[in-house]
Each structure stands twice: as structure tokens, then as C-alpha cells.
Amino acid sequence: MLTMRIRATRPTVHALQPSLIRKVANTAIGRSDIIPLWFGEPDRPTPRFIRDAAKDAIDEGQTFYQPNLGIVELRQALATYTNKLYSTELSADNIAVTPSGMTALSVALQCVVSQGDTLVIVSPVWPNLPSAAEILGARIKRVSIKAVDNQWRLDLDELFDACDNKTGAIMVNSPNNPTGWMLEDDEQRRILEFCRERNIWLIADEVYNRIVYDRLCAPSFIDKVTEEDKYLIINSFSKSWAMTGWRLGWITAPRSLLSSIEMVAEYNFSSIFAPTQIAGITALQEGEAFICASIERYRAALNALTAAFAQLPRVTFPQPRATFYAFFEVDGVSDSFAFAVDVLNKTGVGLAPGAAFGPNGEGYLRLCYAADVALLGRALDQMTPLLN
Amino acid sequence: MLTMRIRATRPTVHALQPSLIRKVANTAIGRSDIIPLWFGEPDRPTPRFIRDAAKDAIDEGQTFYQPNLGIVELRQALATYTNKLYSTELSADNIAVTPSGMTALSVALQCVVSQGDTLVIVSPVWPNLPSAAEILGARIKRVSIKAVDNQWRLDLDELFDACDNKTGAIMVNSPNNPTGWMLEDDEQRRILEFCRERNIWLIADEVYNRIVYDRLCAPSFIDKVTEEDKYLIINSFSKSWAMTGWRLGWITAPRSLLSSIEMVAEYNFSSIFAPTQIAGITALQEGEAFICASIERYRAALNALTAAFAQLPRVTFPQPRATFYAFFEVDGVSDSFAFAVDVLNKTGVGLAPGAAFGPNGEGYLRLCYAADVALLGRALDQMTPLLN
Numbered sequence: 157m158l159t160m161r162i163r164a165t166r167p168t169v170h171a172l173q174p175s176l177i178r179k180v181a182n183t184a185i186g187r188s189d190i191i192p193l194w195f196g197e198p199d200r201p202t203p204r205f206i207r208d209a210a211k212d213a214i215d216e217g218q219t220f221y222q223p224n225l226g227i228v229e230l231r232q233a234l235a236t237y238t239n240k241l242y243s244t245e246l247s248a249d250n251i252a253v254t255p256s257g258m259t260a261l262s263v264a265l266q267c268v269v270s271q272g273d274t275l276v277i278v279s280p281v282w283p284n285l286p287s288a289a290e291i292l293g294a295r296i297k298r299v300s301i302k303a304v305d306n307q308w309r310l311d312l313d314e315l316f317d318a319c320d321n322k323t324g325a326i327m328v329n330s331p332n333n334p335t336g337w338m339l340e341d342d343e344q345r346r347i348l349e350f351c352r353e354r355n356i357w358l359i360a361d362e363v364y365n366r367i368v369y370d371r372l373c374a375p376s377f378i379d380k381v382t383e384e385d386k387y388l389i390i391n392s393f394s395k396s397w398a399m400t401g402w403r404l405g406w407i408t409a410p411r412s413l414l415s416s417i418e419m420v421a422e423y424n425f426s427s428i429f430a431p432t433q434i435a436g437i438t439a440l441q442e443g444e445a446f447i448c449a450s451i452e453r454y455r456a457a458l459n460a461l462t463a464a465f466a467q468l469p470r471v472t473f474p475q476p477r478a479t480f481y482a483f484f485e486v487d488g489v490s491d492s493f494a495f496a497v498d499v500l501n502k503t504g505v506g507l508a509p510g511a512a513f514g515p516n517g518e519g520y521l522r523l524c525y526a527a528d529v530a531l532l533g534r535a536l537d538q539m540t541p542l543l544n
Numbered sequence: 545m546l547t548m549r550i551r552a553t554r555p556t557v558h559a560l561q562p563s564l565i566r567k568v569a570n571t572a573i574g575r576s577d578i579i580p581l582w583f584g585e586p587d588r589p590t591p592r593f594i595r596d597a598a599k600d601a602i603d604e605g606q607t608f609y610q611p612n613l614g615i616v617e618l619r620q621a622l623a624t625y626t627n628k629l630y631s632t633e634l635s636a637d638n639i640a641v642t643p644s645g646m647t648a649l650s651v652a653l654q655c656v657v658s659q660g661d662t663l664v665i666v667s668p669v670w671p672n673l674p675s676a677a678e679i680l681g682a683r684i685k686r687v688s689i690k691a692v693d694n695q696w697r698l699d700l701d702e703l704f705d706a707c708d709n710k711t712g713a714i715m716v717n718s719p720n721n722p723t724g725w726m727l728e729d730d731e732q733r734r735i736l737e738f739c740r741e742r743n744i745w746l747i748a749d750e751v752y753n754r755i756v757y758d759r760l761c762a763p764s765f766i767d768k769v770t771e772e773d774k775y776l777i778i779n780s781f782s783k784s785w786a787m788t789g790w791r792l793g794w795i796t797a798p799r800s801l802l803s804s805i806e807m808v809a810e811y812n813f814s815s816i817f818a819p820t821q822i823a824g825i826t827a828l829q830e831g832e833a834f835i836c837a838s839i840e841r842y843r844a845a846l847n848a849l850t851a852a853f854a855q856l857p858r859v860t861f862p863q864p865r866a867t868f869y870a871f872f873e874v875d876g877v878s879d880s881f882a883f884a885v886d887v888l889n890k891t892g893v894g895l896a897p898g899a900a901f902g903p904n905g906e907g908y909l910r911l912c913y914a915a916d917v918a919l920l921g922r923a924l925d926q927m928t929p930l931l932n
Contacts, residue, residue, distance in 0.1 A: 165656045165712070165745075172807045201605030211599045217589030219789040255643055255791065258814040266679070268553045271659060288811045291654070324553070357553075401607040402817050403643065419560045423676045424812070426646040429790050432817065 176512035209438035213431035226253025257392030257405035273324035280513035303474040308337035325357035331364035336476020366396040480526040564900035597826035601819035614641025645780030645793035661712035668901035691862040696725035713745035719752040724864020754784040
């Protein structure tokens with residue numbers, strides 16, 4: 157009998173590679189003794205008051221279709237929340253709600269990226285950011301941040317030199333997953349000015365803007381752009397309010413782009429569960445104390461990690477200024493995937509290999525420290541023989 | 545001051561037209577006296593036992609990331625449900641859960657449709673089916689079903705003649721939104737055989753397979769395909785269990801395609817809220833009585849509508865064999881959009897214009913009769929002067 161080998165027939169899909177993080181995690185399926193620090197997720201469930209808001213909406217029977225751009229109360233609440241944080245003057249007409257930060261990114265890219273466009277992206281970076289563009293037929297050019305004197309830094313001239321007349325957009329994720337690097341206001345102003353001069357899009361992933369250690373919120377492009385700029389800013393409820401599983405994100409964009417976003421939304425997901433959106437309103441309006449408490453918890457974990465890594469001469473750990481990731485280099489490791497598998501097999505600790513975040517992440521490992529200090533201590537104890 | 549006009553820069557997005565249904569509905573914003581029969585949605589909230597399952601999962605703290613293909617218990621429950629209905633032998637490895645039937649369609653198309661492909665589609669049809677392909681750069685060729693002797697019929701030879709060597713897939717939505725037309729088993733076998741001969745994809749939207757009046761479930765391609773066939777079958781919880789707002793659908797596909805679907809899912813939505821998936825399991829396992837009761841309710845509404853339309857000589861109403869839509873022609877109407885706006889303004893009844901479903905829907909109106917018979921009676925009374 158003749159058996160066809162069925163596969164995706166779209167070339168850009170066929171070319172996609174499965175996540176290296178997922179590949180490491182898959183080797184542990186069936187093991188119950190793992191300390192999983194590989195995924196980017198707070199270790200505690202969503203706060204009770206947010207969950208209760210969703211339950212109330214379910215009780216009320218809010219189970220019908222909703223508008224593609226999100227319910228207006230949530231769009232308004234997002235504008236109000238942002239305006240308070242950044243002294244901006246956004247309206248609900250600048251906001252499109254999406255069923256995850258990932259979908260926000262996918263929808264944003266569908267609006268502006270054409271087959272053959274080149275996107276310049278600051279790297280290492282969360283792998284979905286370049287892949288979501290590649291699936292649309294875009295080419296990716298990476299510009300590396302570099303660890304200098306225990307701090308990650310971007311050379312802006314290097315970023316600008318990487319852009320040519322085929323560049324359709326600059327993509328930047330600040331605060332950055334996996335490094336904890338963060339753009340300052342003056343750097344953002346220079347990037348925005350460059351995008352204006354070249355008439356190219358600025359796509360900013362700012363989902364970690366509240367997971368920051370030296371101020372209330374990270375610098376954002378949002379208080380620098382105008383209605384005339386070509387910008388798309390991605391955010392999500394996942395990290396700030398421990399809502400990873402809910403799948404709720406949003407796009408901030410010039411008002412004139414919203415009708416395009418609305419149509420792309422229609423053909424991608426067609427609205428979001430109302431109780432999830434109402435949970436989002438509650439998070440925005442009553443969630444500041446939770447964010448403060450989370451930051452103090454992550455800070456304690458970061459301090460403990462920093463002290464422990466300082467005792468390990470093979471480990472170089474440039475300090476993150478934001479996010480809940482430790483991205484550290486281990487001297488002698490040239491294959492981070494093989495090393496992560498080795499750590500997993502020998503110590504039971506799940507780490508993400510640096511190579512998952514781009515070629516310039518090779519030699520590094522990522523550890524998510526949104527976890528109890530005691531658990532992190534146990535993970536470090538178990539890993540020490542391999543890191544020493 | 546120079547003001548740039550910002551717009552989507554991707555040509556396939558820029559070419560998209562807003563839904564004609566939405567355009568009619570938008571003319572009524574602010575009016576509270578409308579009888580809205582334009583959208584495809586049951587009029588009652590999701591049954592309490594399904595909502596309670598989601599609330600319990602929220603209480604348990606199931607707020608974390610989930611696998612991209614869906615939780616395995618739901619994939620298994622979908623296989624079991626389908627196997628019982630259609631005597632198939634599917635496993636969880638044939639099933640990918642998606643955050644809506646719309647997303648199921650978008651993800652399925654992303655796997656198999658390349659820019660420049662031609663898709664042959666049976667029409668009139670739900671507008672998102674062709675648009676989701678057009679956004680990917682596909683060309684659409686429509687083949688019309690025709691109303692003959694009060695029944696909708698597809699000429700299979702016409703369908704096959706429309707396919708040439710540029711055809712990448714046949715897309716068919718049966719039971720059909722908006723007409724209630726339904727393929728029979730022998731017709732499905734012939735279509736599948738043709739796809740095999742030509743080595744092209746079969747994309748079947750079967751979301752109305754439980755809203756059928758003369759049997760337990762509509763004929764499906766699912767009990768005819770094999771692992772060697774190039775097929776993608778789209779389904780959803782929306783219509784069968786009155787779960788439109790939850791955004792939960794699924795794809796049935798050959799096992800060998802699942803790894804591609806998983807990657808496309810990663811870059812489109814990255815998992816679904818666990819409580820929603822658990823609500824889905826409950827619907828599958830305990831929802832048969834609800835489906836039976838819904839069908840009886842829709843049948844009563846259909847009978848009342850049929851009797852009322854029979855009194856209106858200008859109205860031709862080919863009988864739907866499935867779905868909850870009345871797709872009827874009004875003699876003398878050549879602009880269904882203008883007529884729907886006129887009906888709305890003069891009678892307060894919201895109908896969908898037939899032109900929204902393709903050029904061959906022109907002259908028709910769609911009315912969703914998933915509503916109380918008393919309300920439908922009132923709508924008909926109000927419309928009678930315009931239909932008479």
C-alpha cells in the first residue's frame with residue numbers, strides 16, 4: 157500500500173523548528189521529581205479576587221460573543237491604567253484586547269509585515285518574537301546586546317547600521333526576556349526618532365514592564381509616540397498579575413490602525429471570553445498591591461540567586477534590571493541544549509538553554525526565579541556539583 | 545504639520561472588507577428596541593452545569609499555561625465523543641484544541657495554504673471561511689449551491705470542474721451557514737475521492753454537525769477519511785452547547801500533521817485557559833440532553849417561521865435541513881444590504897444581508913431562529929408590511 161507522508165505544505169511553517177525549551181522539557185515527561193524553572197511563569201495561581209470576578213461573570217451568564225476589539229469597559233480601563241502609569245492621554249480607541257500577548261504579537265505582525273520584509277530584532281530574545289514574523293515570510297536580522305561589566309547593553313549605532321532599505325520594522329523586547337536588560341528613556345527616544353526618519357514600524361514587546369526592581373514601571377515607548385507614529389506596543393496580563401493561563405493581552409496602536417486590527421482579529425479569533433475580560437478589569441483596578449508584593453518576592457529570590465552564583469567561579473551572571481529571569485553563562489559550556497539536558501538528568505532541575513533565544517544566547521542558561529526562595533535554594537544545591 | 549495616514553501595510557489585510565453583517569448592526573448602535581436576529585448565536589446562556597465546571601477549575605487555581613494542543617483529557621474526550629457519534633477510531637493524537645472554531649480554521653489554513661494557491665469553496669458561505677484564506681494570500685473560486693424545488697443542492701461536477709492544477713484545497717461548510725444545506729454521505733465520499741485523485745487538501749467546516757433535524761448528527765467526512773488523507777476538519781463548542789462566548793474549538797487531522805499544528809498554535813495563541821477546556825469536557829460528557837432539547841426548540845421555531853413565510857407570496861424559503869438559519873429570498877430585492885438596513889430602520893428587526901455570504905447570496909436575507917417563538921412571531925409581525 158502506498159502511504160503518503162503528510163506534512164504542512166506551507167514552506168514557512170515547514171521550516172519552523174520546535175522550541176528548544178520544549179525539547180528539554182519533553183525529555184522529562186513522566187518524571188515527578190523535577191524542579192521546573194524553565195518556563196516563564198509565576199509559581200502561584202492568579203490572586204483570588206481576580207478569579208472571583210471571572211466566576212461572578214460566569215454566574216451572570218456572560219457567555220455570548222463580544223466585540224472583536226474587546227469589551228469597551230476593559231479597553232477604557234487599560235487606557236486609564238496606562239495614562240496613570242505613564243502620564244499619557246490614550247483613549248479606548250488606542251487599545252485592542254487580544255487572547256494573549258502571543259496573539260497580540262501575531263495580529264500586530266499580520267497588520268504590517270509582508271512576505272520578504274526584513275525585521276531587525278534586538279537579541280537574545282524570546283523565540284516567539286522572531287518566529288511569529290518568520291511564519292509570515294519575513295526575514296530576521298539580529299542585533300546583539302552584550303554583557304559588559306555585569307550589565308547588558310545595546311549599541312544603538314549597531315542597531316541603526318543593521319537597518320537598510322528592506323527593513324520594514326525594528327522589534328524590541330524591553331524589559332528583555334531572557335536577559336533582564338532594559339532600555340532607558342533616552343535610548344527609546346533615539347530609536348523612535350530613527351523609525352520616524354526611515355518611516356519604518358516600531359514593534360515593542362513590553363510585557364515585563366511591571367516586573368522591574370528600581371522603579372514603578374519600566375521605561376516605555378508609550379509616553380513617547382504620537383498618533384502620527386508607526387508603532388505597535390504589545391502587552392499582557394500574564395506576568396504582572398500571574399494570569400499566564402488566562403490568555404489575555406492587548407495592543408496599543410495609533411487610532412487609525414484599529415480598523416485593520418479589528419478585521420485581522422475577526423479572522424484570527426473573533427472575540428474573547430467576557431469573564432476573562434472582566435477578570436482583567438479587576439486586575440487593572442485592584443491589582444497594584446499584588447504587583448508590589450510579587451516584586452518584593454522576586455527581589456528576594458534574585459538576591460539569593462546572586463549570592464549563590466557569586467560562590468561559583470564558572471558562572472557569570474550579568475544582573476537583570478527587570479523580569480524574573482536569571483540568564484547566566486557557564487564557563488566551558490558551548491552547547492547549552494546538551495548542558496540543560498545534562499543538568500536535568502543529573503540534578504532534576506529544569507533550565508532553558510540559552511540557544512533557544514538566538515545564536516547569541518549560546519553558552520547561557522535561563523532560570524525563572526518566580527519561585528519560592530527555599531525551592532531555588534534546593535535547585536542551586538542540586539546543581540552546584542555541575543556548575544562548580 | 546505633515547500628518548501621515550497610518551494604515552495596515554500588508555496588502556492582503558489592506559484589501560479586507562468589513563463584514564456587511566457588522567455594517568448593518570453598526571447602524572443600530574444606541575437603539576434599545578432592536579430584535580437582533582443577525583448573528584449566529586443561541587439566545588440563551590451556556591447551561592449551568594457547564595459553567596459550574598469552569599468555576600470549579602478556577603477555584604482550584606487552574607490558572608497556569610497549558611499544552612499548545614490542549615489538555616490531554618479534553619483531546620481524549622473529543623476522540624471518545626466523536627468515536628461514539630460516528631463509529632470512528634480516532635485517538636487524542638488526531639485532535640488539536642483551539643481557542644475557537646475561527647482559530648481552528650486560521651491555524652488549519654496556515655498549515656496548508658501558500659500565497660498564490662487557489663481554494664475552491666462551496667458558496668454562499670460564512671464570510672470568514674474565504675476571508676481567512678485570502679488574508680494568507682490565497683485566491684478564492686466559488687462554486688454555488690442552488691435552490692431547486694425548495695431544497696439547496698450542489699452539482700458535484702460543477703465543483704470538480706472548478707478545480708485545476710493551481711487548486712490547493714476544496715473548502716466546504718456542511719451543514720452550511722447560511723442556507724442549512726447539508727452534504728449526504730455519498731456526496732462526501734465522491735468529494736474525498738476527488739481530493740485523493742488530485743492530491744489536494746479537503747478543509748471541512750462542520751461546526752453545525754449537531755444542529756440537524758432528521759438524525760442525531762450530520763454526515764461528516766470524519767468517518768470516511770484515513771490517516772493517509774490530506775484533510776482538516778474544523779469544529780467548535782459554540783453552536784452545539786451554546787458556548788459561543790467561550791472561544792473553544794478543535795481540529796481533527798491526520799496524526800502526522802499534529803506537530804505542524806502544534807507549532808502554528810505556539811505562534812498564534814500558545815495554549816487555552818484550563819477552566820474553559822474543563823467546561824468543554826463537561827459539555828462533551830453530559831451535554832446530550834441539552835442538545836436534544838435545543839433541537840426541539842429550534843424545530844418549533846423553524847416550523848413557525850415556515851408557516852409564516854408561506855403566507856408571504858414575495859418570500860421564497862428553501863427549507864434548511866440543519867443549522868438555525870432561515871436564508872430566504874424576497875422577490876424584488878436586488879440589494880440585500882440596503883434592504884436589511886431598511887428592515888432595521890422601519891421595523892427594528894436585525895437581519896443579515898445575503899450578500900455578506902458571497903455574490904451568490906445576493907437577494908437573500910439570513911435570520912437566526914435560535915430564539916423564542918414568541919419573539920420570532922413579533923419580529924415577523926413587524927416585518928410583514930415590508931415583506932408583503
